[in-house]
Amino acid sequence: MKYQEVALAIEQSIRKQNLAQGTRLPSLSQLSTTYDASKTTMVKALAILEGRGIIFQVQGSGIFVRLKARDNYIPLTTNTGFTTDLGTHLITAKLLEFKVQKPSEDLIRDFNCDPDEDFFFLKRKRYIDKKVLCIENSYFRQKVVPYLNEEIANESIFGYLDKVLNLKVGFSDKYLQANVLTEAEAKLLELPLNAPGFYIDELFYSTTGIPFDFSQNVYHYKNAHFFLQSINK
Template sequence: MLKYLEIADKMEAWIIEKDLSQGEKLPKLAELMELYGVSKSTIVKALERLENRGLIYQVQGSGVFVRRPKRADYVNLIDNNGFTADLPTHKMASKVLTLRKIKPPKKVQAVFGSEQTEVYEIRRLRYIDADVLCLEESYFRTDIIMYLNEQIAQGSIFNYVRELGIAIGFSDKYLTVKKLDQKTADLLGVKTGDPALTINEIYYLTSGEPFDYSTTTYHYENSKFFIQSNA
């Protein structure tokens, strides 16, 4: 991991541990350099990283201040760290409905390219504590994620991917709201015609190659989302 990313993670952990709230000022640059034993440029890059992730804001000539959502239990829509990181006070679990290798459906092949002849298809119900959070349907390229089993899919697939040394880069997310069909409503435990947010996501490696195409449908009463935007 690059040094400034490591420092950014440490700073984030420190903000959470100290339970700093919105508007609290961070130590000055010189103090941070001493605290973490790194150069000015590393601290500057770590702060930029935290600013990009919406965790701090910098006011010219004044200092660096904390941004923290005041509302608990919201899923972060910008973060690519997964639910487990977003909802630390909750118990997350997954029930695997489908796990198999198949020829990619057309919508998936349109993203992965026609040379992609095989993908893992995984359908999971994801739970927050005892409640259904969402139904997730994912397709992974088998030339990048060569092996998956039910035990891995019951936990965090992204943690597993990272442990394989695969560098997850960025993602495109498309959001729509709809009325549920009977099949999905039954799985989520709501009524046919009830509302749902559907997020279609394409995840890319740092190289720019797409490796995961997923569609997640959320239980409207058990899910809330936030975005800390700085653009």
């Protein structure tokens, strides 16, 4: 959609110019002219950027740049896969397990699906700049993702879904907690027994609102820190 394109263009322009927090952007009407967009489109684009923590708007005062303060934190608000989110880092994956299986009761509830549907199960170890990042257990719904293989699973799966299947993430639900690693997790993450883990369960939906992937990730507590920019209601 046009407003999404405009939002992305403004974001890229802010990053390219390396604008500081609090820098005032041109007015709504100036931006409309620059990006050849209607006022309605621009209002939508700015609201998206505000929701994503890229700008803030002060009534009667203007539109200002908002930027994260700390480097090397993984953003929690995007969901385009690590390979996109962490573009400046080397993200790699090692496939540990790959099979087709029926859904558990939890999956049936999360996907609101038929117990007879097939799911691809993948267990992967992921690395950031060759350091262990996380262990990932993913369940892809065959009804939406009809084909996967081991070669694809060793690369960016979301890149494949986008480019080959034209399947884009519309939104996702994330659940986060800290817990003590299991013995198997500690071994895979190369951490001592009873070390902490940062757990994120995530359910991904298509742009039409169909859930197609559930991932249970446990992160290396030293190699993975996260950030999130909130706006008020």
